[in-house]
């Protein structure tokens with residue numbers, strides 16, 4: 338978002354904004370700000386336009402960084418994109434808003450009158466109106482300012498990490514709302530300078546609570562759509578059909594074109610937590626304990642358990658025993674062509690295998706160190722010799738392009754494809770060479 342804002346230009350090509358990225362004075366925060374401050378994008382990315390835009394904005398001098406909160410003193414707009422977690426594995430998730438509230442308070446104490454504070458963090462519905470507004474009013478009162486002196490709005494990113502990362506911010510529809518009409522108008526003006534609103538018009542909602550809800554409903558819908566596939570995956574494998582073939586046929590219908598495919602599970606920082614937000618907010622912020630959201634919470638549970646099914650399938654392939662087997666995982670990030678391993682389903686898959694006594698190694702073209710597993714990863718595909726099983730766990734392009742038969746070079750590990758990386762032809766070639774290969778979502782031998 339910082340790079341997107343710094344890339345905004347006036348009609349005559351001049352930068353519209355002087356952007357300062359602010360992060361915490363922690364090791365992570367300092368490192369990220371140091372890199373961005375040198376014009377380097379602080380994460381490995383496959384989006385060349387993001388790398389180029391970061392370096393261009395740095396060279397032009399309108400993208401700087403700091404860990405010093407005094408940066409808020411001069412800000413006309415503050416975009417809040419900090420995390421807000423929920424203990425999502427609990428049966429009754431509960432928010433602890435303290436860090437978020439403190440961060441907001443720190444901004445409100447310093448920004449000049451007239452500034453816009455735009456909340457982009459995924460927050461529980463009611464946050465702007467019920468949690469942040471009282472803080473804003475309290476702090477403005479201390480400063481002797483009217484409660485309308487600073488404008489509060491909400492808008493959420495629909496950012497898609499990957500090769501169109503930057504474009505997914507600047508060229509995509511956005512929802513927004515303001516706590517007041519004036520805040521909404523200022524937010525609209527700001528977003529219109531960053532997003533191609535001619536092609537992707539903004540959608541204004543009548544309250545920030547509605548906008549906050551839209552983000553969460555959108556992600557819960559996605560998570561439920563993925564969870565829905567789980568039972569059909571198991572069914573298809575059990576009765577010996579190819580679920581991919583079935584889904585391809587169904588997706589021809591425009592009304593069903595976004596039905597999801599089988600896989601190893603759901604990961605990332607959003608879909609794994611967001612479905613728990615609204616049930617918790619209904620209880621904590623609106624005192625509506627009767628709103629249970631059984632469907633959304635069941636989706637979360639199903640998605641959390643999905644990697645276990647892949648473990649079972651691998652066990653069967655290895656004649657019921659994974660103990661002391663050498664298993665190579667290909668792909669550890671939660672999504673194709675990115676290096677983000679947060680809440681990756683591959684982590685749970687690996688942990689289950691390690692707990693059962695397997696020796697797990699992994700390779701990922703985007704990850705050199707797997708922090709959640711404290712595991713260094715090799716810079717190139719390890720050879721399959723001395724490997725009992727190979728599991729495709731992330732559908733990176735590089736893995737899709739792999740010449741599987743040449744790489745196997747006569748070795749015969751069992752192969753499990755959990756993410757549809759191996760083509761039908763490759764499966765047939767492997768089988769003709771005596772390699773046992775199966776896929777999640779397909780019956781044996783398909």
Ligand SMILES: NC(=O)c1ccc[n+]([C@@H]2O[C@H](COP(=O)([O-])OP(=O)(O)OC[C@H]3O[C@@H](n4cnc5c(N)ncnc54)[C@H](O)[C@@H]3O)[C@@H](O)[C@H]2O)c1
Pocket residue numbers: 359360361365366369418419420421440457458459460494495496497498606607
């Ligand atoms: N990653 C995505 O694709 C995505 C998409 C849509 C929405 N979101 C939402 O955006 C928010 C941020 O997600 P993320 O993936 O960028 O998280 P992240 O953890 O990668 O980045 C957040 C950054 O905020 C910093 N931070 C924390 N507290 C701070 C403070 N008080 N002041 C300044 N900096 C602070 C952290 O050090 C960190 O560098 C979350 O609410 C997430 O759900 C993320």
